[in-house]
Amino acid sequence: MKGLVLKGIGGFYFVETSEGIVRAKARGVFKKDRNLLVVGDEVEVQIAENAEDDSWITEIFPRRNSFSRPPISNIDKLMVVFAAANPAPNFVVIDKMLVMAERKGIEPIVCINKSDLAAPDEVAHIKSIYEGVYKTFVTNAKAGAGLSEVRAEITGYKVALAGPSGVGKSTIVNAIAPEGNMETGDISDKTSRGKHTTRHVEILRVDDGYIFDTPGFTSLDLDGDIGEYELGDYYPEIRDAAESCKFADCMHINEPECGVKDALSSGGVSKERYATYLELVKELRERGKKYE
Numbered sequence: 001m002k003g004l005v006l007k008g009i010g011g012f013y014f015v016e017t018s019e020g021i022v023r024a025k026a027r028g029v030f031k032k033d034r035n036l037l038v039v040g041d042e043v044e045v046q047i048a049e050n051a052e053d054d055s056w057i058t059e060i061f062p063r064r065n066s067f068s069r070p071p072i073s074n075i076d077k078l079m080v081v082f083a084a085a086n087p088a089p090n091f092v093v094i095d096k097m098l099v100m101a102e103r104k105g106i107e108p109i110v111c112i113n114k115s116d117l118a119a120p121d122e123v124a125h126i127k128s129i130y131e132g133v134y135k136t137f138v139t140n141a142k143a144g145a146g147l148s149e150v151r152a153e154i155t156g157y158k159v160a161l162a163g164p165s166g167v168g169k170s171t172i173v174n175a176i177a178p179e180g181n182m183e184t185g186d187i188s189d190k191t192s193r194g195k196h197t198t199r200h201v202e203i204l205r206v207d208d209g210y211i212f213d214t215p216g217f218t219s220l221d222l223d224g225d226i227g228e229y230e231l232g233d234y235y236p237e238i239r240d241a242a243e244s245c246k247f248a249d250c251m252h253i254n255e256p257e258c259g260v261k262d263a264l265s266s267g268g269v270s271k272e273r274y275a276t277y278l279e280l281v282k283e284l285r286e287r288g289k290k291y292e
Contacts, residue, residue: 001017001018001019001044001045001046001047002017002018002042002043002044002045002061003015003016003017003022003024003042003043003044003045003057004016004017004040004041004042004043004203004210005037005038005039005040005041005042005043005057005203006021006039006202006203007039007200007201007202007203008037008038008039008200008201009200011025012024012025012054013025013026013037013057015043015045015055015057016205017045017047019047022045022047022048022055023054023055024045024054024055024056024057025054025055025056025057026056026057027056027057027058036071037057037060038066038071038072038073038201039071039072039073039201039202039203039212040066040072040073040074040075040158040203040212041060041061041063041073041074042060042061042074043057043058043059043060043061044057044058044059044061045057045058046058064105065104065105065106067104067217067220069217069220070201070214070215070217071201072160072201072212072214074158075104075106075158075159075160075212076106076107076157076158076159077106077107077108077109077153077154077157077158077159077160078097078100078101078106078107078108078109078159078160078162079109079110079111079150079153079159079160079161079162080094080097080098080101080108080109080110080111080162080163081111081113081161081162081163081167081168081169081172082094082111082112082113082163082164082167083112083113083114083117083164083166083167083168084112084113084114084115084117084118084122084123084126084138085114085117085118085122086114086117086166087164087166087167089126090164091129091272091273091275091276092276092279092280093164093218093219094110094163094276095235095273095276095277095280096219096220096221096222096276096280097162097163097219097220098110098134098234099222099226099231099234099235099280100220100222100223102233102234102235102236103223103226103234108134109134109135109136109137109153109159110130110134110135110136110137111136111137111138111139111150111161111163111172112126112127112136112137112138112139113139113140113141113167113168113171113172114140114141114167114168115138115139115140115145115146116140116142116143116145123138128270129270129272129273132237133236133237133273134236135153137149137150137153139168139172141168141171141172141175142168142171144175147172147175147176150172150176151176151206151207154176154206154207154209154210154211155206155207155208155209156207156208156209157209157210158203158209158210158212159209159210159211159212160211160212160214160217161173161211161212161213161214161217162214162217162218162220163217163218164218164219165218169213170213173204173211173213176206176211177204177205177206177211200215201213201214201215222280222283222284226284227284228251228281228284228285228288229249229251231277231280231281231284232251232252232260232277235273235277237263237268237269237270237273238252238260238263238269238273238274238277241259241260241262241263241268241269242259242260243259244259244262244263245257245258245259245260246258251281252277253278253281260274
């Protein structure tokens with residue numbers, strides 16, 4: 001019987017099937033082949049005849065996509081959540097997550113939470129950076145503002161939340177899927193960073209969709225095989241503007257007749273997004289030198 005791995009704890013996996021949620025163990029062949037199960041895996045389950053016995057997972061179906069940290073798979077959308085303030089947005093971290101979603105063929109979504117903690121014009125400015133490039137939502141999760149739109153994005157899909165600690169991911173999950181009963185934490189006064197509150201990866205059903213709650217999904221390193229010349233392909237607005245570049249291998253930094261620099265001047269590419277692009281190019285170049 002086909003099923004979806006919702007959670008794994010202590011060597012047991014809780015799998016949603018057409019007959020309900022069953023507790024199952026993985027066949028030893030998975031460990032032998034180092035093909036470890038992760039939350040989000042679509043699997044074949046051999047249901048135990050006796051209700052007191054454990055069922056067995058006998059096969060993992062091919063993954064559409066996956067992450068190793070946290071270990072999750074088969075995501076339809078990645079909702080990158082950050083706060084308008086407290087903590088202040090880290091645009092490099094945010095854009096790195098968006099780049100990795102683009103690279104893995106996952107639809108990126110932007111959610112600006114804690115909208116009540118910043119001035120309306122500042123929230124509007126932050127929204128303008130991403131609006132028109134990605135679906136962008138502004139929320140105040142504690143008050144419930146904007147969550148109906150977020151919930152609508154989850155219906156019918158498997159959506160993972162990612163973002164820095166303390167930005168309100170667990171508060172969003174609590175509001176949208178209260179049966180999850182996630183523990184929320186406050187911002188540390190000393191570090192202005194959130195305390196980790198989620199202890200394991202779990203999928204919760206939301207209407208006809210699923211939401212992943214993902215501990216440690218606070219930052220991502222760029223894939224080791226991303227080259228500096230292809231980075232712009234994962235910025236949709238840079239990718240589009242690059243069609244007007246004179247040179248096919250234009251890096252959009254010092255080259256003449258650069259469509260991206262023209263779009264930067266006209267507002268088609270935001271200054272903030274271009275700045276993170278430059279920062280990530282620098283990171284890729286430094287990593288390349290490290291391994292030469």
